[in-house]
Amino acid sequence: MRRAPIVIGATAAGLAGVLSFHTKATSFSALGTGTQAQGRSGSSGPTGSSGAPASGSPGSSSTAPSGTARSAPRPGSSSGPTAPGASSGGASSGSSSAAPASAGSTPGSTGARSSGTTPSAPATVKLTGKVVQFGYGQLAVTVTLRGSRITSSSVTSLQVADPTSGYIAQQAVPYLQREVMQAQSAKIQGVSGATYTSEAYAMSLQSALAKRPKG
């Protein structure tokens, strides 16, 4: 049996994969999400991961932040707010080049709009998704985006029914946060085996992404 030292959680992997393909609007109901993805010609595949340098390998993720903002600079972005996809207005080309940033470097995600001294640099936007019920509680996710790229995600509201559920949710949520970051660099294309927590997380995250300004 091969043991894969990957640290990644659940369903949202594919979701972040969609995001790297320049997701636009989302909507969902009982089954199915109305995720609109705009594919790129000649792209590197559904997760945009093939171009991710080995330094972004999932094995390094045990030291990753749990999704909250850190002020550490993004590797390779020496001159401030010009990091991902500066050549492409829409930042969609950043899915490979910026991939290694997922472990340990979320650029400051404090303000609703922070970076932007360079006109072509994508703005940083912070959006909160709707409160989603799951098996034993409810949660809401806040996501910070720079252009089309997630720079951090966090649970801003988490209520659970009982201490046991709380324990499970407290365990699951940091990993889901981390996963949203890592899915942009992990060398897998998805994860099988979902949970209430991860589904609720993905739904709230998608509702947050649906609030993104068009264009």
Place this chain on the structure above:
Amino acid sequence: MGTVVSLAVDGGALPPVAVAGAVDAACAELHRADRIFSTWTAWSPMSRLRRGVARLDDFPDDVAGELAGVLALCADARRLADGWFDPWAMPGGVDPTGLVKGWALERAMAVLDGAGVRAAVVNGGGDVVVHGPAPDPGGWRIGVRHPWRPDGLACVVAVDHALATSGGYERGAHLVDPRTGEHTAGAVASASVTGPSLAIADALATGLAVGGEQALAAVARAPGYAGYLIGLDGSETATEGFPFAPGP
């Protein structure tokens, strides 16, 4: 069916507007399947059928055809699973829920395929179907979530077409034992099945989660399918030839 579906699409040569249209159409297909088959809403065609307040003849031909088609698949899956998957043993009437999610996800993928996308992954609550060339030369790699460590994968699977995982972890007793009709947390912590049909793989994984190693013997006999179990004690068992992928 109460789950989240994510679609990752590589449009290849398609213009972005065509890719967006394909994704919209795939999502519409999922919603349509949900309207027909949801057992969460009392008046979906499937709910009326299972309660016995409607017959196949009562529905338009296209809806009746899909209901009949899914029930035929259910019968196939029941046979392949040696009875460990049995929609007709569910409390409240025939319930194809353990198969129909995989079926619907494949329908959505067929829409994307028909639109001419280069590659795609459709993942609905951990039931995964892939299409086209993988982004890496090694082929499609899908992780199986570790049952107790939300941060970990139990393994990575080289997927040709479909991978479904079922298990009692986090959800508690959401399975039904077809022999008793009682709810159960299942005999295993996690059960995964790969194969040429996600609908069948979904059903077999559901059966594996209930029947454990006994059901694994049935999966081993199903042509083209392979199964992987993590027991409640953490032990791992797989059928011959289960496509474990090398680590990253």
